[in-house]
Amino acid sequence: MMIVLSGAIGAGKSSLAGILSEHLGTEAFYEQVDNNPVLPLFYKDPKKYAFLLQIYFLNKRFESIKKAMVQDNNVLDRSIYEDSLFFHMNADMGRATPQEVKVYDELLDNMMQELPYAASKKAPDLLVHLDISYDTMIHRIEKRGRSYEQPDQDPTLPEYYKQLLARYDGWYDDYDYSPKMKLNCDKYDFVENLDDRKKVLELIDEQLRVRGTLK
Numbered sequence: 001m002m003i004v005l006s007g008a009i010g011a012g013k014s015s016l017a018g019i020l021s022e023h024l025g026t027e028a029f030y031e032q033v034d035n036n037p038v039l040p041l042f043y044k045d046p047k048k049y050a051f052l053l054q055i056y057f058l059n060k061r062f063e064s065i066k067k068a069m070v071q072d073n074n075v076l077d078r079s080i081y082e083d084s085l086f087f088h089m090n091a092d093m094g095r096a097t098p099q100e101v102k103v104y105d106e107l108l109d110n111m112m113q114e115l116p117y118a119a120s121k122k123a124p125d126l127l128v129h130l131d132i133s134y135d136t137m138i139h140r141i142e143k144r145g146r147s148y149e150q151p152d153q154d155p156t157l158p159e160y161y162k163q164l165l166a167r168y169d170g171w172y173d174d175y176d177y178s179p180k181m182k183l184n185c186d187k188y189d190f191v192e193n194l195d196d197r198k199k200v201l202e203l204i205d206e207q208l209r210v211r212g213t214l215k
């Protein structure tokens with residue numbers, strides 16, 4: 001089974017996926033972002049593209065999960081459960097119709113049933129949640145510099161990001177598909193600070209040892 005990272009935009013999932021998979025000698029599976037043709041369209045016209053983007057992500061995520069499952073401790077840089085969080089938030093903002101939500105929810109449910117896990121293991125071994133504050137989120141989004149995500153390009157984005165973070169709090173508390181742990185990623189700079197990186201890897205190793213997937 002695999003390790004899944006969760007967290008809002010800019011939390012550090014892709015960065016940690018690379019660091020963690022290298023540390024464990026496993027493979028990282030990244031979300032389709034820079035080569036995603038629908039994502040920039042979504043940011044330009046969310047109402048028109050929210051549903052298409054969701055189907056795009058669901059398809060790619062499913063593909064990654066199937067590939068990642070073949071080896072213990074492969075790392076996925078976002079969970080399939082968060083896709084639903086994004087879509088339901090966008091739907092609540094009027095960017096998808098109730099019919100689209102119904103189709104998406106049923107498709108997701110159907111696809112989850114197709115995953116060739118044993119019936120009791122339809123979930124990752126461990127979910128590592130990267131928790132960040134709003135200020136850190138904005139700082140990291142600006143640092144990374146994807147043009148369509150920049151708050152100064154679109155005055156509606158700060159509110160979108162705030163709502164997303166607020167939903168993540170409840171989402172993590174309710175998440176019960178697998179064991180989970182939370183990292184304070186305002187505090188740990190595992191990208192540039194090697195002591196912080198070591199500490200974060202130790203915290204994750206400890207959880208994997210308890211679960212028996214790290215000797």
Ligand SMILES: Nc1ncnc2c1ncn2[C@@H]1O[C@H](COP(=O)(O)OP(=O)(O)O)[C@@H](O)[C@H]1O
Nearest residue numbers: 009010011012013014015140144188189190191
């Ligand atoms: N813990 C951290 N401390 C400092 N900078 C970070 C941290 N995590 C990520 N970053 C930086 O923030 C930006 C977004 O990180 P990224 O890994 O792409 O996030 P995500 O995949 O969650 O959207 C990148 O520029 C990365 O170098």
Ligand SMILES: Nc1nc2c(ncn2[C@H]2C[C@H](O)[C@@H](COP(=O)(O)O)O2)c(=O)[nH]1
Nearest residue numbers: 008009010031033053057083086087149
């Ligand atoms: N509307 C949705 N947007 C999504 C979804 N998954 C990711 N995204 C967006 C958010 C970012 O702009 C970008 C990449 O996310 P990172 O957190 O990896 O930076 O894609 C989704 O399901 N729906």
